[in-house]
Amino acid sequence: MSNVIIIGSGPAGISAALYTTRAGIDTIVIGKDYGALQKASEIENYYGFPNPISGKQLIEGGMEQAKRLGAKILSDEVVGLSYDEKLLVLTKDGEYSGDSVVIATGTSRSTPRIKGLKEYEGHGVSYCAVCDAFFYRGKDVAVLGNGEYALHEALELLSTSSSVTILTNGKELTTNVPSNINVNTDVIEAFSGSEILKKVIFQNGNSMNISGLFVAVGVAGSTDLAKKIGASTENNRILVDSNMATNIPGLYAAGDCTGGLLQISKAVYEGAKAGSEIVKYIRSINKKSA
Numbered sequence: 544m545s546n547v548i549i550i551g552s553g554p555a556g557i558s559a560a561l562y563t564t565r566a567g568i569d570t571i572v573i574g575k576d577y578g579a580l581q582k583a584s585e586i587e588n589y590y591g592f593p594n595p596i597s598g599k600q601l602i603e604g605g606m607e608q609a610k611r612l613g614a615k616i617l618s619d620e621v622v623g624l625s626y627d628e629k630l631l632v633l634t635k636d637g638e639y640s641g642d643s644v645v646i647a648t649g650t651s652r653s654t655p656r657i658k659g660l661k662e663y664e665g666h667g668v669s670y671c672a673v674c675d676a677f678f679y680r681g682k683d684v685a686v687l688g689n690g691e692y693a694l695h696e697a698l699e700l701l702s703t704s705s706s707v708t709i710l711t712n713g714k715e716l717t718t719n720v721p722s723n724i725n726v727n728t729d730v731i732e733a734f735s736g737s738e739i740l741k742k743v744i745f746q747n748g749n750s751m752n753i754s755g756l757f758v759a760v761g762v763a764g765s766t767d768l769a770k771k772i773g774a775s776t777e778n779n780r781i782l783v784d785s786n787m788a789t790n791i792p793g794l795y796a797a798g799d800c801t802g803g804l805l806q807i808s809k810a811v812y813e814g815a816k817a818g819s820e821i822v823k824y825i826r827s828i829n830k831k832s833a
């Protein structure tokens with residue numbers, strides 16, 4: 544049976560699911576929490592509620608609605624996106640393949656402000672281990688982060704790099720790291736080099752030589768996921784056409800992650816548009832293969 548995987552259970556992801564499930568497409572929605580709305584105590588500018596409603600109420604209502612229509616909603620964190628005959632979504636706890644995928648993960652977290660990080664993007668600083676590990680074969684590399692996402696990137700690098708160190712930048716590790724991956728918890732002062740990145744300098748005066756740094760702070764943000772599969776991004780947003788389609792066949796994006804008006808109404812519209820376009824897309828691939 545044709546299927547869609549929706550990453551994000553906020554207004555955009557759930558709206559997409561309402562359209563795909565009602566069209567009979569097997570739909571899995573994966574979300575790690577309540578997204579931006581978990582902090583919204585009173586919403587009074589969204590259609591249909593005479594009195595303010597909390598973000599939590601709105602999200603829970605949307606999830607119930609999607610479940611009633613047949614969507615499967617999973618609580619998990621997505622750490623990777625790739626392609627293997629079908630689109631492949633990797634999570635902390637498993638992997639799911641889909642004919643189509645929607646990225647509806649809200650706004651990307653900001654990159655930490657550390658001297659040198661921005662300057663060395665593309666010159667030693669990468670946001671995707673699976674894309675760029677190849678360039679650092681036999682070299683010493685580091686991953687910036689302290690959770691599951693950082694561990695996933697470090698494991699990806701282990702087989703090709705000479706050594707892998709997770710740099711937590713003063714934060715506590717929130718996951719168990721195997722002994723073949725080094726961990727450094729010192730606070731970082733700067734990344735330095737010449738044309739390309741060469742070392743990380745810590746606030747305590749120590750330094751460490753590295754050839755590559757992979758940024759994996761917090762959870763995989765929208766543009767991190769998009770970049771992993773080669774979808775076009777600009778600054779912190781995923782580029783889509785008027786059908787919410789990215790440049791990768793079958794991959795759509797909706798909601799805050801596409802930029803513009805960061806509001807529920809826009810996320811709901813884009814989710815609905817992505818969902819209805821996916822229905823057409825899946826019908827067209829099924830027709831071709833019949």
Ligand SMILES: Cc1cc2nc3c(=O)[nH]c(=O)nc-3n(C[C@H](O)[C@H](O)[C@H](O)COP(=O)(O)OP(=O)(O)OC[C@H]3O[C@@H](n4cnc5c(N)ncnc54)[C@H](O)[C@@H]3O)c2cc1C
Nearest residue numbers: 551552553554555575576578579621649798799805806807
């Ligand atoms: C405090 C606050 C108050 C707001 N008040 C209003 C308001 O009054 N009116 C209004 O219109 N808008 C308001 N907004 C904006 C509104 O919340 C957003 O525009 C809207 O939630 C965007 O929906 P979304 O589905 O694109 O993203 P989100 O609602 O952020 O949902 C993102 C989803 O993606 C999931 N996710 C992210 N990364 C991963 C990952 N790696 N793996 C798995 N899941 C992942 C999250 O768990 C979540 O389910 C407010 C925002 C904030 C922060």
